[in-house]
Amino acid sequence: MEFLGKFFSTVRLSWKLWLVSIAIGLVSWPLAVIGKYIPVPKTPFAKFFVKPFQQRRGARNS
Template sequence: AEGEPLVTNIMWRNLFIQALYQIAVLLVFNFDGKRIFQLHNESREHADKIKNTFVFNAFVFCQIFNEFNARKPEEKNVFGGVTSNRLFMGIVGITTVLQILIIEFLGKFFGTVRLGWKLWLLSVAIGAVSWPLAYVGKSIPVPARPFQDYLKHCCAWRRPRRRDEEQGGKS
């Protein structure tokens, strides 16, 4: 409807929860991944490539799994009717296949290296955490008043007045 925000409070809540999760997890692996994966026997360059490929892969799987959450931002059961939406299933399928191709076969073009099955499994598991996280997050109530309204009052942006307006339009 007219005047309603494009991003609702429910969407903001869901976005905030997923963003916090993804930022926290991916930063941990980005800054401590070489130690976590015990890559001390690898050359520094190869260890960095493994870590960076893993972070990229985990990030993409976070997005793939979160696509299901975004379909139904207000409902806890995000799987209802998912298989009847062929376009959605096609997008998820193509994204997943492209990700596998990029990591496993197109490393020269994308600067990635092949990952072992344990790192693949961990990437997918990190993405899958978004489902229970979203389920629990949807229990957090949101106010009826749009978040943008709160920002308007506390962060009132005022455009600078022009000199001729200050003088009552006289030049």
């Protein structure tokens, strides 16, 4: 992050901030793997809510 420091106003990280950054990375990787295993339905969830309203609209116009 020191590259182009004056242009982007970046500063060096302290060792505590480095440890926090590494800890966040170590926690986020397993969470991302767990998120990949959550099943996603083929039909979008919002379609279940749109369909009944479209049927009412069609019946009203008839």
